[in-house]
Amino acid sequence: MDHASSFSSNDTTQKKRRATASRNRLGGYLFVAPLLLWLAATILYPLFSAIALSMQDIRIIGTAGDFVGLDNYARILGSESFWQAFGRSAIWVVGNAVVQTLAAFTAALILNQRFPGQQFARIWIILSWIVPTVVVVIIWRWLLSSSGVINYLLMAIGLTAEPVGFFGAPTTAATSVVLINAWRWFPFMAVTLLAALQSIPQELYEAAAVDGATAVQRFWRITLPLLQPVLFVLGLVGTLLSFNVFDVIWLLTGGGPSNATTTLPVLIYDTAFTRYRLSQAAAISVLSGLALLIFALLFIRFMAPKQEDES
Amino acid sequence: MTRRIRNRVFLALGVFLLLFIVIAPFYYVITSSFKAPQEIIARTPTLIPQSFTLQHYEKLFRSSNFPIYLVNSLIVALGAMLLCVALSTPAAYGLYRLRLPGGKLLFRVILVTYAFPGVLLLIPLYGMLSQLGLIDRLLALIIINVTFTAPFAVWMLRAFFTTIPLELEEAAALDGATRLQALMRIVLPLSAPGVASVAIFAFITSWTEYMFASVLILSDANRTVPVGLAGIIGQYQVDWGLLLAGATVTMLPVLFLFSLVGRSFVEGLTAGAVK
Numbered sequence: 197m198d199h200a201s202s203f204s205s206n207d208t209t210q211k212k213r214r215a216t217a218s219r220n221r222l223g224g225y226l227f228v229a230p231l232l233l234w235l236a237a238t239i240l241y242p243l244f245s246a247i248a249l250s251m252q253d254i255r256i257i258g259t260a261g262d263f264v265g266l267d268n269y270a271r272i273l274g275s276e277s278f279w280q281a282f283g284r285s286a287i288w289v290v291g292n293a294v295v296q297t298l299a300a301f302t303a304a305l306i307l308n309q310r311f312p313g314q315q316f317a318r319i320w321i322i323l324s325w326i327v328p329t330v331v332v333v334i335i336w337r338w339l340l341s342s343s344g345v346i347n348y349l350l351m352a353i354g355l356t357a358e359p360v361g362f363f364g365a366p367t368t369a370a371t372s373v374v375l376i377n378a379w380r381w382f383p384f385m386a387v388t389l390l391a392a393l394q395s396i397p398q399e400l401y402e403a404a405a406v407d408g409a410t411a412v413q414r415f416w417r418i419t420l421p422l423l424q425p426v427l428f429v430l431g432l433v434g435t436l437l438s439f440n441v442f443d444v445i446w447l448l449t450g451g452g453p454s455n456a457t458t459t460l461p462v463l464i465y466d467t468a469f470t471r472y473r474l475s476q477a478a479a480i481s482v483l484s485g486l487a488l489l490i491f492a493l494l495f496i497r498f499m500a501p502k503q504e505d506e507s
Numbered sequence: 508m509t510r511r512i513r514n515r516v517f518l519a520l521g522v523f524l525l526l527f528i529v530i531a532p533f534y535y536v537i538t539s540s541f542k543a544p545q546e547i548i549a550r551t552p553t554l555i556p557q558s559f560t561l562q563h564y565e566k567l568f569r570s571s572n573f574p575i576y577l578v579n580s581l582i583v584a585l586g587a588m589l590l591c592v593a594l595s596t597p598a599a600y601g602l603y604r605l606r607l608p609g610g611k612l613l614f615r616v617i618l619v620t621y622a623f624p625g626v627l628l629l630i631p632l633y634g635m636l637s638q639l640g641l642i643d644r645l646l647a648l649i650i651i652n653v654t655f656t657a658p659f660a661v662w663m664l665r666a667f668f669t670t671i672p673l674e675l676e677e678a679a680a681l682d683g684a685t686r687l688q689a690l691m692r693i694v695l696p697l698s699a700p701g702v703a704s705v706a707i708f709a710f711i712t713s714w715t716e717y718m719f720a721s722v723l724i725l726s727d728a729n730r731t732v733p734v735g736l737a738g739i740i741g742q743y744q745v746d747w748g749l750l751l752a753g754a755t756v757t758m759l760p761v762l763f764l765f766s767l768v769g770r771s772f773v774e775g776l777t778a779g780a781v782k
Contacts, residue, residue, distance in 0.1 A: 223686050227601030228613060231594045231657055235620050238654040242631035249631060257637050306521040317526060319769040322776075324529050326765055327758045328715035330733040334740065334754040335532050338747055345535065345552045383529060384776070391777035433622045440624035443717040447737055461626040468630055469722055481627045488624065 243485075250479035255472045268479035278480065280455070281463040282487070285439060288374065288459050292438045293431075295378040300385035307386065308393045318390065325384045333447040336376045337363075366456030369449050373457050377444050381437075385430055392426040393419065424501045432495055436488060460484045533758075540564075540751035547747050563752035572727055573753060576735035582645050583720075583731055584713040587652035591709035595657045596702060599664035600690050604676070621658035626718065633722055643725040651723070652713035660705040666778030667701025667771075668694065700771040707764045707772060714761060732757050 250268055254261035272278045307318050324332065339346050342359040350356045362372045396419065404414050442461040445451065451458035451466060458466070460480065468477035535554075539547055543558040567573045598617075602610050632651065641647035671694055679689045695702060717733040724730055730738070736753045739746075765772060 224601045224605035224607045227597040227605070227686075227690075228607070231598035231617075231661070232613070234594055234657065235617075235654065238632065238650065239620055239623060239628065242628045242635055245634060246627070246631040249634060257634050302521075303525050306518070306525055309518050311518055311522055313522075315770075317522060319773055321525065321529055322765075322773060323533065326711055326761055327533075328733055328761065329717055330715075330736045331754045331758050334736070334750050335536050337740070338536070338751065339532060341745075341747075343548060343550070348550070348552055379528070387773050388777045391774075436622040436624055440626050442626050443733075447717070447740070461624075464626060464629060465718070465722075468633075474630060474634075478630045481630055484624075485627045488627075 246478045246481050246485075249475055250482050252475050254475045257474055261475060264475075268476050269483070272476060272479050272483065277455070277458075277463065278483075281458050281460050284370075284457070285459040285461075285484075287370075288441075289435055289438050291374040292378055292381070293434065295374060296382045296385050296434070299378060299382040300389055303382065303386035304389035304393055307390050318387070322383045322387055324380050329380070329443045330447065332376065332380050333444065336372075336379075337448065340372060363449050364453060366453055369453055370456050373445055373448055376448065377438075377441055380444065381434075385434065388426060388430060389423065392423050396422050428499055428501055431499065432492060435491065435495070439484075439488060536751050537755050540748065540755045542748070544748050547751070563748035564756070566746075566749055567752045567756065571739065571749070572730070572735060573732075573739075573756070575728060576730050576732045577756070579645060579729060580714055580732040583648045583652065583716075584710045586645070586649040587656065587713040588706050588709040590649065590653045591656045591660055592702060592706050594653065595660035595664060595705060596695065597690065598657075599661045599668055600694060602661065603665050603668045604673075604694070605686070617658045617661050621662060625655050629718065629722070632719070636723060642723060643729055645724075645729060647723045648713070648716070648720055648731065651719045652709070652716055655716075656709040656712050660709060663705050663708065663775035663778070664698070664701055666775055667698040667704075671697045700768065701775055704768050704772040704775045707768055708775075710764060711761050 251263060251265055252261035253264045253267070303321065307314070307321065311317075338344055340362040341347070342361060347356075347359040350360065360368065363369045400418050400422075401414055404418060409417065439459075440461065441459075442465060445457050445459060445462055446465065449457045451462040464477050464480050464484070467473050467480060535552075538556050540563055541559050541561070542553070542556050543560050543562075546553060546556070546558050601607060602614055602617075607613070636642060636647045636650070641650070675693050675697075676689045679693055680686075684692065715733060716731075717737065720731045720734045721737070724734065727735075727738075736750070736757060739750060739753060
């Protein structure tokens with residue numbers, strides 16, 4: 197232990213302690229080593245092999261390829277479909293961030309109140325997040341189908357005369373997919389915000405109330421600033437996780453109609469496994485990774501909360 | 508007084524809407540999976556089932572490969588769960604209890620791997636696993652799922668480990684217990700809810716995984732539930748009854764496991780970001 201007392205008068209116990217400390221340290225690394233090795237083999241190594249793959253011209257895995265240098269990159273950077281997918285991924289991430297933040301904040305503020313059944317609500321709100329994506333997909337495909345309950349309701353209140361084909365037109369398909377993914381993810385954000393809200397000392401609000409601050413002022417002056425560290429983590433991790441979403445989109449629309457929902461993950465998958473251009477897919481992965489890295493660095497540089505204490 | 512009543516009404520409305528948005532679709536899907544086909548496709552939806560039948564479940568288990576998918580998914584999820592716990596508990600213990608020099612850096616590295624978008628690894632991991640001859644093997648899915656659950660598991664465990672008083676371990680050390688013994692005999696039993704939450708998190712995530720399972724598994728006999736169900740979506744002329752029954756069975760283990768550890772699960776989920 198680092199903090200072992202240095203005032204100890206007994207020299208031998210001190211030596212003994214130091215010996216135990218360094219032995220512990222070595223032992224400590226042994227505890228962490230298996231996981232680190234595992235991650236190195238399954239994340240770090242593939243990362244480098246992606247770069248190697250992207251400089252060959254392999255079409256189907258297992259077949260040999262020639263070294264082609266940066267040809268794949270040149271081709272992709274010059275292709276319209278890459279930049280369109282790039283733009284769609286940006287819209288996807290921003291759209292999800294907006295919808296989820298609004299929904300999650302509302303949910304967290306509601307759940308932070310006292311009401312009967314509060315325990316139940318605070319736990320089971322997470323339901324849509326823990327359920328398998330394929331279930332989410334079946335649920336919404338069914339609810340939004342032409343004979344589904346949502347179309348029934350829309351027609352019953354006279355908003356539309358004909359059933360809406362939600363996944364048939366580019367704009368409605370893209371909107372539906374964003375909303376469905378937000379439905380799946382906002383509870384995760386909500387429970388995190390709720391936990392953060394509950395860590396804010398109640399006295400702050402009481403003091404502010406004594407000073408005559410309104411509820412809105414209290415939110416902007418106390419809640420939001422104190423939530424900043426959590427919002428920073430959620431903003432960063434949430435963006436990366438949201439970029440990563442593939443299965444919801446793929447199983448709802450397959451990237452269509454007319455590629456309207458082909459984000460970068462869908463493009464990578466499609467390029468490798470339906471068009472059999474493995475090396476090109478690897479190059480798209482590397483480029484996407486670089487874009488995300490730049491985003492993350494900028495986000496950390498400009499959004500990181502000021503660090504006051506380290507522990 | 509009236510303002511208080513108004514606030515309560517608003518709160519009740521908010522709570523109702525929130526739970527309705529999240530839970531109502533599940534209620535509707537589960538109850539509809541027991542409806543007769545005519546009722547499922549009827550023009551006017553029924554909130555309370557007017558008919559009762561098990562025919563969709565019978566079809567699911569008798570005349571589709573769903574039972575095989577279930578067994579495969581169980582193997583993958585249990586395997587990934589055990590390995591994830593075996594790797595993440597010692598790592599979390601080492602990182603949060605032993606004050607290793609560079610521990611903070613290691614912690615950040617693990618955080619980065621958690622947020623790392625897995626789709627970027629799809630192609631190279633596919634290549635790597637195919638070189639190892641693991642294509643179309645459930646073991647490949649176990650490996651993948653451990654990679655994508657263990658970092659977050661470490662993060663979750665931190666919250667539970669830090670609640671255990673350090674003195675307990677120091678006392679054990681004085682009694683001559685090794686670090687491993689202290690972990691096994693003292694820390695693990697005391698953080699049992701945490702370890703259970705982590706195990707269930709790993710199980711649920713592996714149970715859900717679609718993307719890797721859809722490319723690493725080739726034969727129908729080795730498919731997992733998400734890929735198998737997705738296949739049914741396309742394969743039949745949309746048989747909603749069958750799909751709703753499939754969806755219900757697929758979420759059942761998740762609901763059951765979650766109901767066991769719901770509270771500590773949510774706590775572990777959020778503690779990482781808050782603390």
